Amino acid sequence: MEIEMILANLRKNRFEASYFATGAEAAAYLNQKIDGKVVGLGDSQTLLSLGLYESLGKHNQVHDVAHSPLNAGKTFADYAKGTLLTDIFLCSCNAIAATGEIVNMDGTGNRIAASLFGHEKVYYVAGVNKVCPDLNKAIWRVRNVAAPQNAKRKHKKTPCAVHGDKCYNCMSPERICNGLLIEFKKMSNMDMEVVLIGEELGL
Ligand code: SF4
Incomplete structure (x- = not known):
């Protein structure tokens, strides 16, 4: 499906949606949009590969769930709670349906909890490899x-970790x-933006 159609379907579901050909362009955009804020970062190989933990941390107060030296000596519950009520929260997503829905799975729930409520804005940052034709395929x-x-x-x-091929439920x-x-739609009372990148990023 065409990128413009995917962005249009996300917007129809009230998400803001932007597209960048490269991760470097997306990182520059996010660093320009997010400045002087308290920022929460979910555990994400995509955010990691874009260097966002480091670059946003230079001009924002960042709480993350794994990578910050500030987390040394804290429990997972302590530093995960630190991401819940920040001004801004960023994470990736596990799949985006080209029809405009966003799908995420969690084990502990901290990432999906943080993505649902309590911030000025949530950004989903994802490579095009996360896009699927419809919700069932997502x-x-x-x-x-x-x-x-x-x-x-x-x-x-x-x-699944042993065989690496499929879910065994x-x-x-x-x-x-x-x-x-x-x-299915953007959460009420909070801005949400999907930043889609024309590269294979994350899992
Ligand atoms: S086997 Fe399936 S349910 Fe179990 S952890 Fe892997 S993907 Fe999840």
């Missing part, structure tokens, strides 16, 4: 592509697929 991608690859990255003791205590969030 959910399929989340379960059979994103989740197994993330389980493998996190060294979880799950069948496991009963593992280390299962990372505990909550599925489908945003």
Whole structure:
């Protein structure tokens, strides 16, 4: 599907939507838009590869869920809570339906909780590899592509992490697929923008 059609469908669902050919252009845009703010960053290979933890941290007060030296000595719950009520929250998403819906899966729920409420604005930053033709295929991608690859990255003791091929709907205590969030429309009372990038980024 054409990029313009995907952006139009996201806008129809009340998300702001922008497109950049490269991650470098998207990072420059986000650094220009987000300045002097308290910023929360979700765990994201996409944000990491764009260098946003470092660049935004130079002119904002950043709370993140893994990468900041500020997190040393804190528990996961402590630093994850630090992202919940920031001015701005950024994360990626596990899939975007070309029809305009956004799909995310979480194990602990901190990322999807932070994406739903309490900020001036939430940015979803994603490569075009996250775009699927429709909502059913987006959910399929989340379960059979994103989740197994993330389980493998996190060294979880799950069948998908061992085989790396598909979801086994496991009963593992280390299962990372505990909550599925489908945003059919933008959440009320908060700005939300999808920053789509014409590169393969993240899982
Ligand atoms: S439910 Fe289990 S097997 Fe399926 S993707 Fe999630 S962690 Fe892997």
